[in-house]
Amino acid sequence: MSSVSSDYTSEGITFKFKGNKYLVPAACPHRGGKLYCGLINEKNGTITCPLHFSKFEITSGKLLSGPSSASLEIIEIAQD
DSSP: OOSEEEEEOSSOEEEEETTEEEEEOSBOTTTOOBGGGSEEETTTTEEEOTTTOOEEETTTOOEEESSOOSOOOOEEEOOO
16 A cells, blocks of 8 residues: 555645645756656655656655755645
């Protein structure tokens, strides 16, 4: 069973990860790579930009590696 599910909206990508829901920006802060096309690593809880491979934590937005100099602004969404 997958621990990550996602939906793309104009505001960004909504991820369900380990029982919590997060809104991730639609674009990478580096060069605007489309994060909905990115690689999601369920085990590590990361998303990697498909353009230049900047890697971010899904839950915090923290930049882990890559050419981006900024982290993502992640919003935790309250569950219904």
